[in-house]
Amino acid sequence: MSNDRLDRYAELITRIGANVQPGQTVYVTALVEHAPLARALARAGYASGARLVDVRYVDQHVRRSFIEHVGEETLSESPPWVMARTEALADGGALIMISGDPEPELLADLDQARVSKARPVEASKRQLQAQTERTVNWTIAAYPTEGQAMQMFGEPDVERLWDAVASTVRLDEPDPVASWEAHTAKLRARCDLLDGLGFDAIHFSGPGTDLTVGLLPEAPWMGGGVSTASGISHVPNLPTEEVFTSPDWRRTEGTVRSTRPLHLGGTIVRGLEMRFEGGEVVEVEASSGAEAVRGELEVDEFAKRLGEVALVDGESRVGQTGLTFYDTLFDENATCHIAYGLGGFGIDGLDELTPEQIRERGINLSVVHTDFMIGGPEVDVDGITRDGRTVPILREDVWQLR
């Protein structure tokens, strides 16, 4: 792996992803195995004029011991210093999160109910609040590891994974920054089109899937980047191929079958099927890993409701690799997906409302947000207008709206 590629990647993450501003503190969250990228991000952050680059390394093995040993009440605790760091970050910081699990099944043999509970709830809430209130310019990008390559290819071929990652994040382009600008413009045009059509619901139909997701008139379609309240544009996911919106948590009906494996809390969920009634998940089945999903749906009262519906077509660079990355960051950009848990993206003024008021408007609030893939060539996607007409959006993965 060339240092040059790593440095260019870090620069892309810093400039297009988080769009770090001079004088900002940059908070990087990484696994210890991501150290080479975290170091490159520190260099890129300072080169962009950061006041400080604060890297926090997480260690999955330490987390494993934590889940095995700590008392029930400690599992979901947020230590005061973790809260303090989150508060500082929420106050106008830039946030870069590195994904890419080097040992995807490390936690698979543990009690999955404890794995689901093992999260600093208050700190997660505070960070999600900052993201919802748009006080932070943030991004998530991946670092290729041997463990992930092993899982994807059956051999630790990191170089092959690097090639795939480089293609999906357009690092193979002569001018990646310019290429990103054109790409995000295309996604934003799709959002404008969908907003103009003002669908009341989206319908997915395919093998094992007959699902209607009600939409909210006030929730915009989003994609190709967002802005903070103070006007810093950033691209929250590298790569990104989706346009998405926050659906009405009260109006999801029918059944859905996941079309790709889902990597969740150290285990792999395969063949996931869910049934919704009145917006709520009432049944969960899977050929493996169902417990991890059921555990997560119990984390809070609103985890069982949808917070996102997203559309991706066959032009997706992620989809074109034909690979399953076992990482939501990539896999959710391969095809259409929905997420249970937190919603509310792109809706202004929520910071002045109580959680009850937000939920009354149909916007879901939860500490959970888990995407799973439901799209593919066999899944037709239609928009349903307020007067009940059906408008094709995707057929055989080809975008139909012009």
Place this chain on the structure above:
Amino acid sequence: MAAPVMDERLEKYARLAVEVGANVQEGQTVFLSAMVEHAPLARALARASYGAGARYVDVRYVDQHVRRAMIELGPDEALEHTPEWLKTRFRATGGNANIATTGDPAPELMADLDGERVGRARMKELAEIVRDLMTERKINWTGIAYPNEGWAEKVFGEPDVERLWEAVAFCTRLDEPDPVAAWREHMRKLEDRAAQLNERTFDALHYRGPGTDFTIGLLPNTRWLSALFRTADGREYVPNMPTEEIFTTPDCRRAEGTIASTRPLALTGDVIEGLAFTVKDGKIVDVDARHGADLVRGELDVDDRARYFGEVALVDGASRVGQTGITFFDTLYDENATSHIAYGFGIPEAFDGEPGEGMNVSTVHTDFMVGSPELEVDGLTADGEAVPILRDETWQL
């Protein structure tokens, strides 16, 4: 699948650090500080801490390469800045256990940077919080080393990690059938030696050797100690593994002469060679070195008490570290190979009552080695009699 592969030696080593070193108590939070390259040891320490009944283990990984980026490319204000959350974390260590790992994977990483900036790059407020916690003796803590390629390369000229592991295992008595019992026996020997010196109540020490003619005053209300410490509320711990020294805090107002370091001194970022100090009225007034003098000068300017002395320590030829004949380029080891002195912060544990004016208080504490077979150390009594303590690295009392 799942269950991580365990390295038995590493697990045993971690248990030694947790049980004898920090002596982690049931229900304590354990704060670990490690470099990212030390992750295998940090993981084993987390397991051992939970095994000893820790309530929660918080690992803070530091990355020298991120620090390098800050020194090289960051703004001036970043150099001494302590983030609020880090202050919160360190304040929470009071009453709890702390374990830090050493073993620099890239000992010369900062060597090509501006020495003045490297010297200034320390979190000042954090150092003050740690200094206060140390003064109040609120933490049971220890430091242990993790053998790694970069460190082995520095020591042997090749990345022979296994050879370094063997040296570390020997020095930390991990090669004994029952390391915990071996440590208890060893600490008892060092305590006896400290007791011998305490009976003598010397007024000063005199060092004589090549480049060295140095007298440093001792205080009547201090004691010589081995590194078997107790927190203010009585938790026993061994702050350094290995430890071979007996030491005390000198009278920071009374030191005179010249003193030459006999081993390379590894500071963060570079290795200082041929260091020598000129001392007047207790204060370092001149610094000389073949290499790295600026880094030392930078450290001496960190606060206005860094130029005064905080520790004198005696080590004889029976030291396991000394017996290896290896220069480890790591203070945790090298200070236990031979006699040494530290500038900066004193030893609060060495006082029977409250520390008085004679004990130096600073945010710096750096040990440098002065011992060698040529060095003669005498104790000076109040009426001026000289009593030999060390000759040819052999204990004389």
